[in-house]
Amino acid sequence: MRQILVIALNTFREAIRNRIFASLVLFAVGMLAVTMAISAASLHEEVRLMKDVGLFLVSTFSAVLCIFVGASLVYKEIERKTIYTILPKPIHRWQFLVGKYLGVLSVMAVQTSVMSLALAAQFWLLEADFGLVMLQAVWLIFVEVVVVAALALLFSSFSTPFLSGMLTFGVFVIGRFADRLATLTLKAAPDQSQEALDRAAAFAHGVAWVAPDLSLYNVTSYAVYDTHLPEGFVLHATLAGGLYAVICLVVASILFSRRDFM
Amino acid sequence: MTASPILTLSDLEKTFTTGFLGALPGFRRLPWQVRGIVQTVHAVRGISLTVEPGETFGFLGPNGAGKTTTIKMLMGLIRPSKGSATLLGKPLNDRAARARIGYLPEQPYFYEHLKPMEFLDFYGGLFPMTVRERRDRARALLDRVGLSHALDRPIRKFSKGMVQRIGIAQALINAPELVVLDEPMSGLDPLGRKEIRDLIFELKHQGRTVFFSSHILQDVEQICDRVAILVRGEVKRTGPINTLLEDGDGGVEVLVAGLPAETAARLGSGVSLREGHRYVVASVEVDAFLRAALEVGGSIRSVTPQRRSLEAIFVEEAQRA
Ligand SMILES: Nc1ncnc2c1ncn2[C@@H]1O[C@H](COP(=O)(O)OP(=O)(O)O)[C@@H](O)[C@H]1O
Ligand SMILES: [Mg+2]
Numbered sequence: 001m002r003q004i005l006v007i008a009l010n011t012f013r014e015a016i017r018n019r020i021f022a023s024l025v026l027f028a029v030g031m032l033a034v035t036m037a038i039s040a041a042s043l044h045e046e047v048r049l050m051k052d053v054g055l056f057l058v059s060t061f062s063a064v065l066c067i068f069v070g071a072s073l074v075y076k077e078i079e080r081k082t083i084y085t086i087l088p089k090p091i092h093r094w095q096f097l098v099g100k101y102l103g104v105l106s107v108m109a110v111q112t113s114v115m116s117l118a119l120a121a122q123f124w125l126l127e128a129d130f131g132l133v134m135l136q137a138v139w140l141i142f143v144e145v146v147v148v149a150a151l152a153l154l155f156s157s158f159s160t161p162f163l164s165g166m167l168t169f170g171v172f173v174i175g176r177f178a179d180r181l182a183t184l185t186l187k188a189a190p191d192q193s194q195e196a197l198d199r200a201a202a203f204a205h206g207v208a209w210v211a212p213d214l215s216l217y218n219v220t221s222y223a224v225y226d227t228h229l230p231e232g233f234v235l236h237a238t239l240a241g242g243l244y245a246v247i248c249l250v251v252a253s254i255l256f257s258r259r260d261f262m
Numbered sequence: 263m264t265a266s267p268i269l270t271l272s273d274l275e276k277t278f279t280t281g282f283l284g285a286l287p288g289f290r291r292l293p294w295q296v297r298g299i300v301q302t303v304h305a306v307r308g309i310s311l312t313v314e315p316g317e318t319f320g321f322l323g324p325n326g327a328g329k330t331t332t333i334k335m336l337m338g339l340i341r342p343s344k345g346s347a348t349l350l351g352k353p354l355n356d357r358a359a360r361a362r363i364g365y366l367p368e369q370p371y372f373y374e375h376l377k378p379m380e381f382l383d384f385y386g387g388l389f390p391m392t393v394r395e396r397r398d399r400a401r402a403l404l405d406r407v408g409l410s411h412a413l414d415r416p417i418r419k420f421s422k423g424m425v426q427r428i429g430i431a432q433a434l435i436n437a438p439e440l441v442v443l444d445e446p447m448s449g450l451d452p453l454g455r456k457e458i459r460d461l462i463f464e465l466k467h468q469g470r471t472v473f474f475s476s477h478i479l480q481d482v483e484q485i486c487d488r489v490a491i492l493v494r495g496e497v498k499r500t501g502p503i504n505t506l507l508e509d510g511d512g513g514v515e516v517l518v519a520g521l522p523a524e525t526a527a528r529l530g531s532g533v534s535l536r537e538g539h540r541y542v543v544a545s546v547e548v549d550a551f552l553r554a555a556l557e558v559g560g561s562i563r564s565v566t567p568q569r570r571s572l573e574a575i576f577v578e579e580a581q582r583a
Contacts, residue, residue, distance in 0.1 A: 006387035010373065017375040080371045085432060088337040089388040090361040261339040262278070262331075 003091045004099040011103025015069060016110070024068075025111050028061040029118045036122040047128045048224045054119045055134075055220045059141045062112050063172060066145045070104050070152025071165035083261060094253035101153050101249060108145045112138070133223045136234050143241040144217035148172055150245035150252075151212070157252040158259070174207060175214035181207060212244045266351055268440050268471045269313040269336070273345035276306040276331050305331040307495035308345065313473055313488075315439075318466045320482035320503070321475040323492030324576045329475040330368050332492075333444050337365050350440060361389055364433035368444040368475075370425065374418035378404050378428060381417060382435055389436045396435075403431040407461070423454040430461060441465055443474035447481045459485055483567065493579040504545075506575070513542040517563035518555045525558040542568060 015021050035057060039049040074097070077083040086096060116138045123130045151171055155164030174181065181204045186197035216237045222229055280301045306328040313319045323329050334340040336347055338354055352359035372381065379400055386396035404410050407427040412420070417428065426446065433441055446462070447455045462485050465472050476482050482489055483503050490500045499506050517539050532547025543551045545567070552562060 003388050006384060010376075010384050013380075014373060014375050081367060081369075082371060082373055084334075084337075084339060084367040085365065085370065085372070085385070085429075086388065087339055088360060088363065088365045089385070090357040090390075091388050092357075260341060262334070 004095050004102065007086075007091075007096055007099025008102035008106060011073060011100055012106045015073075015103070015107040021069070021107070024065055025114055028057070028065070028111070028115055031061075032057050032115060032118050033122070036119070046126070047123075050122065050126075050128070051134065051223050052220055054122070055137050055141070055218075055223060058112065058115045058119060058138065059144065059218065061115060062108065062141055062145050063148055065111055066104070066108050066148045067152055067165055067168045067172065069107060070149045071156050071168055072161040073104060074100055074153065074156045075161045075164070078261060087261065093257045094249075097153065097157065097253050097256050098249060101149060104149045104153070105146060108149060109142065112142050112145060116141075131223070131226060133219070133226060133229065136229055137219045137223045139234065140217040140219055140237055143238050144214055146245050147175075147212045147214065147217075147241045147248075150248035154248040154252040154255075157256040171211050172214065174211040176218070177215070178211050178213040179215040181205065181211075182209070182213070212241070216240060267312040267348075268315045268317075268350055269311070269319075269348070269473060271309050271311045271332070271336075271345070271347045273308045273310055274306060274332065274335060274342050274347055275304075275308050275344035276328075276335060276340060277343045278303040278305055304495055306335070309492070309495075309497050311490055311497065311500065313471060315471055316466075316469055317487045318462065318472045318485055319474070320486035320489035321473060321492065322477065322479075322482060322489050323475070324477055324580070326494075327477075327492040328495040329477075329492060330444055333365075333442060333475060336442065337363075361436060362439045364436065364438035364441045366426075366429045366433045366441075366443045366446055369449065370429040372417050372425065372429065372432070375416060377416050378409055378413055378431075381428060382431060385432050386435045391436070399435055399437070400431075403434055404428075406464075407431045408457070423450050423457070426450060426454065426458065427461075430458070434465075438470065440471045440473065443472065445475055445477070447476060447478070455481060479573075480567075491575060491579070493576060498579045499575075513544055513568050514548045515564070515566045515568050516541045516543055516548070516551065516555070518560040519563050521555065521558065521560040525560075528558065529554050539563070 032054065035053055036050055039046060039053050077086070077100075083096075087093060119138075120130050120134075148168065152164060152168040155167045159167070184201050184204045186201045187194075219229060219233075280303065309328075309332060321329055321332070331340065335342045336349065336354065338360070342354075347354055349356070350359045350362055373384070376384065379397075382400035382403065383396055386400060391399070404413070407430055409424060409428055409431070412424065417425065420428065426449075430443070430446065433443070443462070447458050450458065459481065462472050462474065466485065474482075486503055488501060489503050489506065491498045491506065513534055518541060519539055521539075529541070530547060530551055532544040532551055533541050534544065535542040541551070548565065552565070555562065
């Protein structure tokens with residue numbers, strides 16, 4: 001366990017000391033501030049608009065940064081050959097991977113918290129109510145990050161940062177539409193064969209089954225209309241995300257343990 | 263304690279498959295027609311060796327001979343295609359054995375964002391050591407490798423020689439019984455090389471076993487008990503370096519300026535030949551000779567071993583293959 005934490009801490013420290021990371025977070029917060037100011041100046045329903053736009057920005061920036069950081073971190077260790085000095089130490093390869101993962105998560109926790117605090121500060125300035133549902137929404141954004149980071153790590157355990165970034169991004173987009181894909185039905189035009197479309201729909205269902213259902217983590221509509229989430233929703237979504245991440249990490253560890261590092 | 267070998271390699275082999283298909287896990291089971299379109303590289307072709315506790319062992323070979331590949335197999339970074347090896351009497355993946363080993367990779371690169379103490383503390387954290395032990399060892403090691411003046415500098419700002427030295431400190435953080443160094447002197451200037459040589463010498467005196475690779479004779483000859491010469495993935499010769507360079511000890515040629523003839527006579531027993539400024543000295547006496555020569559006011563111009571060069575052996579073995 002200690003080895004995992006040592007790796008995680010080092011990963012965290014490396015990201016925090018990286019100027020690119022710091023400027024990305026600043027940029028995200030800046031974007032947030034500007035957009036909030038604009039929506040606050042719009043004529044009506046400013047609070048609803050602020051919630052909608054604010055959550056969109058927090059979740060998008062978090063996911064993009066997560067893909068960026070998650071897809072490059074393991075590869076960087078290999079490319080820079082720092083991994084050569086770590087794996088020969090008395091540490092299991094999976095411990096290294098889990099340490100990297102927890103490092104990414106702690107970095108993302110900082111990023112999501114900073115953005116959420118900036119968002120809450122805007123509400124406070126306008127004397128608007130942030131509310132419980134907003135807090136839950138922010139938490140669920142972080143759970144989405146937990147899932148996306150695990151995917152990024154899975155892909156980067158066997159491919160290059162560019163490829164794993166693209167793959168993660170692809171799965172991320174599919175995941176956001178997973179609920180729609182899962183129930184997709186296609187109706188043939190009179191002159192088309194229904195069979196081919198059925199096969200396409202079945203494929204979409206399969207894709208939706210493998211991809212994580214990220215629509216679970218978007219509760220913007222509840223937040224905007226200030227309605228309570230269903231009982232147990234947050235817990236259920238959190239557990240589902242955690243389970244998905246664990247599965248990704250197990251697969252990643254298996255792939256990683258078979259690799260040659262040359 | 264009976265001394266059982268600290269390192270054994272038996273028939274260790276590595277074949278790389280390159281190209282897209284070669285990356286497939288089940289590659290070796292594919293029919294040969296398919297395998298035929300993939301390049302294979304026999305990097306290491308069945309190496310057998312033993313290294314005894316306390317030995318300083320030089321693993322010599324020209325570039326591309328398979329030194330790094332062999333060392334990476336020993337360190338668990340690459341899986342052998344065939345054969346086996348033991349470290350401290352345990353199989354390669356044994357974690358208890360790995361806790362007693364130190365390793366410096368070839369042309370190492372380290373976390374640039376860390377300062378020396380943080381760096382060593384990080385590596386120490388991967389071993390079962392207390393915080394206190396880690397700190398104390400880190401401080402002592404930084405002092406030993408001459409980096410105590412650079413404590414406030416992140417590794418990003420280190421010179422090549424400093425990186426190599428902190429790399430060695432990293433390899434020693436767990437007080438290892440076996441230290442494996444891959445080309446520890448490559449890319450360093452003569453002074454840097456000497457510093458590393460002195461460090462290895464010191465490890466030897468502390469009773470540690472050192473296994474290191476090099477392609478340069480001068481780096482190994484004064485400090486190695488035994489060497490193995492690797493050419494194209496095969497061990498061609500093993501033994502003490504003197505017996506390998508068949509011509510035996512031809513002595514060392516030393517050019518000393520500024521010595522009056524009468525003092526030159528007092529330079530010790532090792533001198534086998536003297537012609538003006540040129541002396542030929544028995545290898546084992548060189549240090550004493552140099553010290554004496556400096557003491558009486560001489561100025562050392564050059565020190566050259568009188569031997570067949572390692573390069574000659576590399577070429578000869580490569581041609582024989
Ligand atoms: N990842 C790899 N894929 C294919 N061939 C490799 C790989 N790594 C090394 N080789 C080949 O294996 C041989 C041995 O390389 P190496 O062990 O690095 O030699 P050395 O360390 O003695 O210079 C070389 O011919 C090299 O080209
Ligand atoms: Mg090499």
